Amino acid sequence: MADGASFGVLVLNQISKAGLERLPAGRYRTGKDITAPDAILVRSADMHAMDIPASVRAIARAGAGTNNIPVAALSVRGIPVFNAPGGNANAVKELVLAGMLMAARNLPSAQRFVEGLDPADPHLDKTIEEGKKAFAGFELGNHTLGVIGLGKVGALVADAAIKLGMQVMGYDPEITVDAAWSLPSQVRRAASVEDVLKNAQIVSLHVPLLKATRHLVHAGNLRLMRGDAILLNFSREGVVDDAAMVAALDGRQLGCYVCDFPNPLILRHPRVIALPHLGASTREAEDNCAVMVAEQLRDFLENGNVRNAVNFxxxxxxxxxxxxxxxxxxxxxxxxxxxxxxxxxxxxxxxxxxxxxxxxxxxxxxxxxxxxxxxxxxxxxxxxxxxxxxxxxxxx
Missing domain, CATH: 3.30.70.260 (ACT domain)
Structure with missing residues (x-):
């Protein structure tokens, strides 16, 4: 498009104002009613069934995962799909830490116990003292955390766990040079997924959902875990075989499962802590991701430069x-x-x-x-x- 002409950007989801401000109004038109757009900004909207206009030159996802975008079909059309790797990494790290603490200290069960107390009970203090015995947990320090996937989130989780006094072992056969440099030196290298599952009391998954990672944790390797182990999945739902995981919980082969992906198989299971996909749901993460992809999109539309495209x-x-x-x-x-x-x-x-x-x-x-x-x-x-x-x- 010639210099001075405006660019139309179709916005499919609510995008942070901080990101939209990086597309100056004098040259960019943004909104949900843009016709013949030059680009599309998206968060979670499913684009697989969408008729993507021929005018589109780029897709920008204000987040890390692109499962909701038909990347292969867009590649055939020569359209880059931008994302924001690391933009929500700190938000996910903090939620993983919260998940570890909730499981280790039995906080959801304890909260349900408190919510069920009778305020009119004349012996409320005694009831509380007697009831709390069922929720005794353990401290994270000196326990072993296994991290599978050592990208931006996995490295942050490993570093935070070390600062909490934990031993950390990690596994990632596809680790990049930059990721290896950012990894704390105290992280012990594991030989395989099975090595991590067998030797860590707490295991946290941080891998993308690919053909090779679907059901990465399954019935066969769940048997290697300790009966009181905690498995955390804040990456993608399909990375864990949920049916096998529930069977492991019921068979006392696994102590607790913490995830960000509720589904009918795991709802209301007494040893599952399921959160409503909160990984990137902070103001800071939404701003970071929106700003990152808006800047990448602008540089591509105006100068043709490509940074952080999953297919280019x-x-x-x-x-x-x-x-x-x-x-x-x-x-x-x-x-x-x-x-x-x-x-x-x-x-x-x-x-x-x-x-x-x-x-x-x-x-x-x-x-x-x-x-x-x-x-x-x-x-x-x-x-x-x-x-x-x-x-x-x-x-x-």
Whole structure:
């Protein structure tokens, strides 16, 4: 879109004002009634059945997970899906700590006991003293916490647990270099999921829901856990086989299950603490996520730069000229050669170029020394394997 033109952003959920303010009103139109939008801002709305307009160039999810977005279908159209990794990490960490404390000290059961007391009981103090014996718990210090998934949330949970005096063991076969550097040195490396389940009294799950992680905790490995162990799941519902977990609770193979995903299988189970998906439900987390994705979205719409897209490589390049072309394409041989040749045939001199790939997707930014005419953009779009072409000039 040419410099000076406005961008329309369709907003599917209530998005923090702090984030929307990063899309200045003079250039951006935001709301729930935007027609032919250039982008879509979303939180939890399910987009799988949505007819996403052909005008859309990007999707931005004000949160970490993108299960509600048809990422694969959008990739085919050359549309990046942005998210906010780490934007709600502290909020989730604090809720995990709250879950550990609720389970270790039997707080939900104790609260239900208090709510059932009779204010008119003449022996209320005695009733309380007698009743509290059923809710004796244990302190977290010196117990072992196992963390499965050592991304931003897992690392924060591990660090907080160490500060509480706990021993921590962690497992993550896909850990990144940055995540490894941020991990406290006291975390003992586990050899497998089974190693964690067998040796930790408290286990906290922090993995995305993928084909490889669905029912990561199942009947087979639940048998390895201690009968008084606590399992916490604040990642995704499908990571735990709920039927197997309930059977483990009933068979005294597991002490307590704490999660953020209520469902009919676990509701009202006496040793399940289920919260109503509160992980990111803080003012701070909503602001952080909205600000992060709004800034990413703006940089993409105006400059073509990509940061934190779940289906695109990270590609950023400072402006070297007033004329920029952004190209999303399949990651196949000779794409750069064809792009360069097409521009050369049009008499365009390439000032700067960057190309990166991620799996089947590649992305190219090209700054040229003169204006790009419409026939050149049409020729670029016609190259086999090119998914999307955008022209991003700026005023002199």
């Amino acid at each position: 490589p990270d590609v950023s390049m400072g402006r070297g000229s007033a004329w920029r072309v952004a190209i999303a394409n399949a990651n196949v041989p000779n794409m750069l050669g064809q792009i360069s040749t097409t521009m050369a045939h049009a008499g365009l001199n390439i000032h700067n170029m960057v190309n990166k790939s991620r799996g089947d997707m590649a992305y190219t930014l090209v700054d040229v020394d003169s204006a790009v005419e419409a026939p050149v953009l049409t020729a670029l779009a016609a190259i086999e394997g090119v998914l999307a072409v955008r022209y991003l000039p700026v005023s002199a």
